[in-house]
Amino acid sequence: MTVTLSEVRPGAYYDSVVLMQLQSALADLSGVEDAGVVMATPANCDLLAASDLAVETKAGSDDLLIVVKGFDQESAEDALGQVDALLNRRRGAISQEFRPRSLDAAIKQLPESQWVSISVPGRFAAGVAKDALNLGRHVFMFSNNVALEDELDLKNLAQEIGLLMMGPDCGTAIINGVGLGFANAVRPGPIGLVGASGTGLQAITSAIHNLGSGVSQAIGTGGRDLSLEVGGTTILQGLELLSEDEETEIIVIVSKPPKPEIVTKLLASALRINKPIVVDFIGYPPAARRIANIHFASGLEDAASLAVKLAGDSPNLGVQSSFGEGRQKGYLRGIFSGGTLAYEALLGLQAFVSPIFSNAPIYEYQRLSDVWESKNHTLVDMGEDEFTQGRLHPMMDNDLRLRRLAQEAADPEVSVIMLDVVLGTGSHDDPAAELGPAIMAAKESSQKQNRNLEILVIMVGTEEDSQALIEQEESLTAAGALVFQSTIEAVDYAIQRLAVPSPLRGKSVELERFKRPLSVINVGLEIFYDSIKAQDAEVVQVDWRPPAGGNERMMALLAKMK
């Protein structure tokens, strides 16, 4: 018959590594079947129960709970009696070099440090990070369970003064060849990464190395950076750094799929960077393999192999440098006869321009309230029921589309019109004969108003079709249209005219300082001190204790007195 005994140490703070080591030392004692050493949060108490180590206790989240299951009463009691000795043995093992007790003192010891790595418990982390930023240091924050409000404050502060605030909950980074947090040993190389996904960055950097290429920088941002609230502050800063860094030839962005607004903000900004960019929003539906300089990867493995392949190609291959030249103000209007083509165009456009409306929307908030009247960017699918009841499909009968074309062309806010023309059996036997003159008239009337209206035509068909693809193309080109062979080619052209990159507020991060050899102050888990040291980077460990012994009221008072 086993016996389970427990002990509570109220308000005791220990590094999680110490707790893990104590638990495993207790479990290794003879006569002990299992042991648990945890801060007594509700989740941890559930966990003890799941391991058959449940005890009745009034201990709370700030209390250390030690549970021992012995094969008999004596063994269990004996094990609990050894707790202090085991803790002291651990303490004795810590290297006895001098350790500053505060961040200020650590910075005096290592004035060239540009980074503070923070892995203290979540509720203390924001305070440490604020001090670090105010002392002019970039922050790598491994700690999780940090309030969103604190994250917003810290990221705003960092951006104002031109510093990076990576995290909270930032699992990984490789800065100038040195790994912070969890990171893999990879060779230096031409691929720079930025991402809100820790093991995603690790999997891609490892795969890049295993494929024979290498990494310039890997900038983690923390999982919430691409949330609507934070809005991608750190990822946009990281992108800017990587775009300026000459050693970075290819950029990889990795994240779980952000909200559509954030996708648009990020991709419109990525468009203006004159480097190929591989995007893996894991679980985001890409409209194409490539649009402009953006290569959409499907999965981590694919992201790595795409990046390595692009790095092996001649520099800047596949990069559109025309972005910004001839940029148009104004709106796009799409007038489609093919439902799938309209859907694919919407899917591609919505990644770069926003808001965009349609009678056949992908998201309900994109629904056009009045299908007869466009607003902002709009795509209409004229093959939908509301346009075809009791009349021919628009692929047979151009009447409605011609009327809509004239209506859109007359709108002074419109600068790009997109049309599809689907050839083949059943379709109109000479669409260019009707669309050509209408396109010419639309172009002419807009020129009279000093507008440069562009009309893009997506043409589907073959030279064997009775309407003859090439003749149709030539005829529409002569009328002033730009003719494309696929939806995505037309989308590619349109977004380079229309997308609005998101300007960074605040001060840019200084590249020269960022690229100096890494020098770090570590506050929190000693594991990270050890790993930075093992990579031959300069590092100082702060002998951190919770302020005011972890007493929240006292902490608040102390913070006010600063």
Next chain:
Amino acid sequence: MTVTLSEVRPGAYYDSVVLMQLQSALADLSGVEDAGVVMATPANCDLLAASDLAVETKAGSDDLLIVVKGFDQESAEDALGQVDALLNRRRGAISQEFRPRSLDAAIKQLPESQWVSISVPGRFAAGVAKDALNLGRHVFMFSNNVALEDELDLKNLAQEIGLLMMGPDCGTAIINGVGLGFANAVRPGPIGLVGASGTGLQAITSAIHNLGSGVSQAIGTGGRDLSLEVGGTTILQGLELLSEDEETEIIVIVSKPPKPEIVTKLLASALRINKPIVVDFIGYPPAARRIANIHFASGLEDAASLAVKLAGDSPNLGVQSSFGEGRQKGYLRGIFSGGTLAYEALLGLQAFVSPIFSNAPIYEYQRLSDVWESKNHTLVDMGEDEFTQGRLHPMMDNDLRLRRLAQEAADPEVSVIMLDVVLGTGSHDDPAAELGPAIMAAKESSQKQNRNLEILVIMVGTEEDSQALIEQEESLTAAGALVFQSTIEAVDYAIQRLAVPSPLRGKSVELERFKRPLSVINVGLEIFYDSIKAQDAEVVQVDWRPPAGGNERMMALLAKMK
């Protein structure tokens, strides 16, 4: 001052082509600025208003409304006076060859016909299709605005008797080289397509031709075939046909993104087909470029070029023939330390097995109610807050994962366990030393129960990491694990063990009969009669009129009397 006049012809039925031609003939008359000829549905009245042709009228959906805007009263009156003459001119132009008035009569005229093509107005279409199926003919239904209930009845009937019911709202097909509905002229070749997306199929077949390859069959299904209600009946029949057809080497599936349940049903069935399959669910997030024999395309252009590339490769390259061999009953349990790896694994698995639960779900209905207790297929991400508060991250501390591994291994319903191991700085310094013995113990205890428990390990890292990738791999392999270098490789293996293909109910479609030269009875738009004839296929046009003059009550009576 222009004058707008109108005329209503109650309950008059005209082919939409006739209406289009009448409208354009009226608009071409001298003295006429514009004209509208429509069935007076609310949508069409809106449309007239949008074209500045609004009139006050009591005409309803079954009434023909003719509107003329003349430059003066006389011209407008004169134009309306010419309506009958214009309609008669059209009638005279129709070829005067004998035309059967009923489907039965048409089939007597063309007994070898296997297909009936239907493009009559939606409310009459289901009746014609039911007759056609009962007469043993496949149906291609271009008509839209058909009730979902009718679609379900028709597709169930078709499946029971081994016929294809393509549509309603089926825009396109290429059967044995002949296009039905809207279709492009493409050369014959090794690529067979099936899809719920009309212009999607047209864009891909055209691109395949333009890339130099060709098409064996293109089977449209109608836009609702992949809805939850219809459940993919026609697409599954089409897949079965293409899998049996020796001329089809590569299969392409195209559709807007179906509901997750339907994706799983379709892809699990596609897995067992011993041919490469390119899937383009436009707007569906693929977890990888390829899983087993399924190649996920991003966009129509990409689908075409992937298919052409695969067709150019040696036959069956990239095809996993191991599906079904050593198939496992039972569930998969994933125990992850890396959040992104868990997410990617879930994304990949959910496309093939269902339901699957997680504490970090992609869809809310996948949420695991008790994170300590798995059910069905389950992935847990042990890096989430509920597992890490007040303790070390599972990449540093294996304790919780080892406990969970033992728990899952003891569950007799479990046949596959998936784990990740992330090497590098900060991570545990020898994970194999702890996981290896646990894996060995789990394998041994399952063998004692005559279970074949498989343990898959996804390993992230490089040979330069201090834990040394290859040693870790060897050590876990020796313990009995299968080690993979990426999430997707592990998912690929797992789904071939666990996915359950969806069996077709009813009778298979007979391939030999399907592949006979196309012979069609056309009911509805003469445009389609013309285009089938132009392709040198046999076709008979039915001189169709609405039953009972379109009177719904009489139609119901007639239907009862059959």
